[in-house]
Amino acid sequence: MRKFELIINRQKNRIEISTPLNTYTIPHVYVPKKIRNRPNSYVVKPNEQILVTWSHWNEEKGKKVEIKRSATIKQWKTLGEQKQWAKAMAEAYHLLLKEGFNPFDEEKASTAPAPSDPLLHDLKIALDSREGIIAAPTFQDYTRSYNYFSSWLKTTVHKNMLTTSDQLGHVLDLYFKKLRNDDTNPTYYNNQRANLSALFKQLVKRRLLLANPVAVIDKLKADPVKNKPFTDQQIKDNTKWMESNDLALLFFLRVMAYTFLRPKEIMRLKCGNIDFSRNLISVKTKSTKTEHVAMVPQLRELLIEKGVHQLASSFDLIHHSGTPQTWNATLAHKQRLFGKRFIKLREAMGYGELYTIYSYRHTMALKVYESFQNDGLNHDEILLKMKEVTRHKSIAGLKNYLRGIGAGVVSDFGHRISLDI
Numbered sequence: 001m002r003k004f005e006l007i008i009n010r011q012k013n014r015i016e017i018s019t020p021l022n023t024y025t026i027p028h029v030y031v032p033k034k035i036r037n038r039p040n041s042y043v044v045k046p047n048e049q050i051l052v053t054w055s056h057w058n059e060e061k062g063k064k065v066e067i068k069r070s071a072t073i074k075q076w077k078t079l080g081e082q083k084q085w086a087k088a089m090a091e092a093y094h095l096l097l098k099e100g101f102n103p104f105d106e107e108k109a110s111t112a113p114a115p116s117d118p119l120l121h122d123l124k125i126a127l128d129s130r131e132g133i134i135a136a137p138t139f140q141d142y143t144r145s146y147n148y149f150s151s152w153l154k155t156t157v158h159k160n161m162l163t164t165s166d167q168l169g170h171v172l173d174l175y176f177k178k179l180r181n182d183d184t185n186p187t188y189y190n191n192q193r194a195n196l197s198a199l200f201k202q203l204v205k206r207r208l209l210l211a212n213p214v215a216v217i218d219k220l221k222a223d224p225v226k227n228k229p230f231t232d233q234q235i236k237d238n239t240k241w242m243e244s245n246d247l248a249l250l251f252f253l254r255v256m257a258y259t260f261l262r263p264k265e266i267m268r269l270k271c272g273n274i275d276f277s278r279n280l281i282s283v284k285t286k287s288t289k290t291e292h293v294a295m296v297p298q299l300r301e302l303l304i305e306k307g308v309h310q311l312a313s314s315f316d317l318i319h320h321s322g323t324p325q326t327w328n329a330t331l332a333h334k335q336r337l338f339g340k341r342f343i344k345l346r347e348a349m350g351y352g353e354l355y356t357i358y359s360y361r362h363t364m365a366l367k368v369y370e371s372f373q374n375d376g377l378n379h380d381e382i383l384l385k386m387k388e389v390t391r392h393k394s395i396a397g398l399k400n401y402l403r404g405i406g407a408g409v410v411s412d413f414g415h416r417i418s419l420d421i
Helices: 079-098 104-110 118-130 136-156 163-182 186-205 232-245 248-261 263-268 298-305 331-349 357-375 379-390 393-407
Strands: 005-009 013-019 029-030 034-038 043-044 051-058 064-072 280-283 289-295
Touching: 005 051, 005 079, 029 079, 034 357, 051 079, 051 104, 079 163, 118 136, 136 163, 163 186, 232 248, 248 298, 248 331, 248 357, 263 331, 331 357, 357 379, 357 393, 379 393
Parallel strands: none
Antiparallel strands: 005 013, 029 051, 034 043, 051 064, 280 289
8 A cells, every 4th residue: 555645735725645755666687688608508798797776766866866786796607697696686785775775875985085894894803802712723714704704795795785783684694695606515604604603793792783693594404424434354454555555644543543533633632642640641622622531452552652651742643754753734734634645545445435534433433332232232321331432422412423324223123024015
């Protein structure tokens, strides 16, 4: 239903009825002429751009003026991808217009000296405040996420489109929609979301925002590939190959199998983290600053054989040479190096990509589970024992892990079936 405004004109002794002015039209996508660049593929002609356009009332001119905004992004190669992005931009502009966005205010602001973007300025302060508080690799992740978002924001969205929290929410929706349209890996997408959310959380703490706008952005559901455990024969074949080709990798994998630690956690170990008197290893894990791990007899024998008990406590336990000593390299570099070494093993043995470094952890977990089964323990009793070994925080998490590596699966229930199908 249209609303009318009553204006009483006492001088002319009459009542005038006027309709409110519709200040803008709905933004739409304009696609210029296309040319074929290869069979069944089209691109926009050179020097032409895909645009988001609408008409908007201009007070100074007393009429509606056509507004044009470029929606051409070079990183999208196909016309379909560019049109999808343009459509998302048109939807975002429509939401902003509903909330009072005026493109002519934007033009006036652009003629004045451009101050630094308040949002990016505040986010940068939030980022800098975390340096030295969070781990260096985490800070690097935050920095990369901030730089990527900052670059996108500067080239895509004008700062006057971020004057309200609702507008900020729409812009963030647009940003994460872009990531989804890029077919971004779910893990990378969720990490970007988590990093930006951590920075916006700092703005909430400083009372610059009432709520964290990233927290309401949905995560992408990841379907992680389950790494396969090795068979007994495969383990023997692997050991034989490494004894001839890569003793350092063999030592690293043995430490992993005997401790159930992650590669990153093993790379952090110093000789001083090994307590031979108490048979304990202290390590910084994913969820705690320091955790103690039992040193099984097989690992103790291996470390004594390496002479770890006689080495300087500052020496790195894992070194590219295979002998514990100081290794001045980043954690990421160490992980990449041993990852490449494992790929050489995998290729030499003819394994598929489902076999990774983590396969050694899974193999050991499977063997420990089977040993508890052989002792006559039922499934629930085994879960309680395994929780101490793998150090999962919950039984539910342990169940999912064991299911993923094939532990606890009923081997044969054929004798239970009485129905002949």
